[in-house]
Amino acid sequence: MRMRKKKNLSRRILACERFVLKSPEEYFKMPEVFAANKLARLEIGCGKGGFLCETAMREPDVEFYAIEKISNVVISAMEKAKAANLDNVRFVIDDATRLLNFVPAGFFDRIYINFSDPWPKARHAKNRLTHIDNLLMYKRVLREGGQLWFKTDNEEFFDFSIGQFDAAGYTVLWETRDLHSSEYAAQNVMTEYEERFSGMGMRIFSARVSPN
Numbered sequence: 150m151r152m153r154k155k156k157n158l159s160r161r162i163l164a165c166e167r168f169v170l171k172s173p174e175e176y177f178k179m180p181e182v183f184a185a186n187k188l189a190r191l192e193i194g195c196g197k198g199g200f201l202c203e204t205a206m207r208e209p210d211v212e213f214y215a216i217e218k219i220s221n222v223v224i225s226a227m228e229k230a231k232a233a234n235l236d237n238v239r240f241v242i243d244d245a246t247r248l249l250n251f252v253p254a255g256f257f258d259r260i261y262i263n264f265s266d267p268w269p270k271a272r273h274a275k276n277r278l279t280h281i282d283n284l285l286m287y288k289r290v291l292r293e294g295g296q297l298w299f300k301t302d303n304e305e306f307f308d309f310s311i312g313q314f315d316a317a318g319y320t321v322l323w324e325t326r327d328l329h330s331s332e333y334a335a336q337n338v339m340t341e342y343e344e345r346f347s348g349m350g351m352r353i354f355s356a357r358v359s360p361n
């Protein structure tokens with residue numbers, strides 16, 4: 150679905166400037182952004198940021214980074230963070246595969262991938278955020294014992310991802326084909342897409358994995 154360009158986008162991004170890391174030099178200095186020695190987590194493709202902001206509110210002692218490549222979308226997330234005065238959140242407007250080249254090894258304790266595009270055509274498989282090439286990239290920036298938490302509404306994409314986790318050397322710690330009926334349902338924070346899909350009666354697939 151095409152989204153109409155938001156009015157005054159540049160001005161609105163500028164108003165949220167303090168939440169944004171703008172350049173590879175800043176990505177590289179991520180460990181200096183917040184107070185040292187806190188856990189750092191990354192959401193890839195945060196969209197409008199409902200999940201990110203709610204999770205950051207629940208866990209004020211964790212540093213949250215969100216990367217989203219579409220500024221027209223991430224502005225909603227940034228304005229949510231600003232309205233809630235969330236000091237533990239920062240945004241990057243870029244492609245995750247670019248950002249991750251600049252992040253120090255072992256920096257993140259957890260990566261979230263929520264409802265990323267399934268790219269259903271086989272010839273587009275490399276674009277999937279859980280493609281083996283991307284999973285190997287995430288491995289470098291995850292600390293020892295770090296985890297990747299994945300959610301999707303698409304069963305085929307879920308099956309593909311489980312195969313890629315194995316091929317990339319991740320252990321599946323937990324998986325479900327119906328998150329909202331699982332033991333984690335009560336503590337689950339829903340994303341905007343998740344609310345829409347589950348509202349339509351669709352099941353949510355989820356896995357938590359860790360590099361071997």
Ligand SMILES: C[S@@+](CC[C@H](N)C(=O)[O-])C[C@H]1O[C@@H](n2cnc3c(N)ncnc32)[C@H](O)[C@@H]1O
Nearest residue numbers: 194195196217218219244245263264340341342
């Ligand atoms: C289907 S939306 C889901 C948004 C949100 N996670 C949710 O569940 O409501 C996927 C988002 O991921 C972003 N995205 C996809 N690939 C990305 C990449 N390589 N780097 C940064 N953002 C990406 C897209 O721009 C889009 O906003």
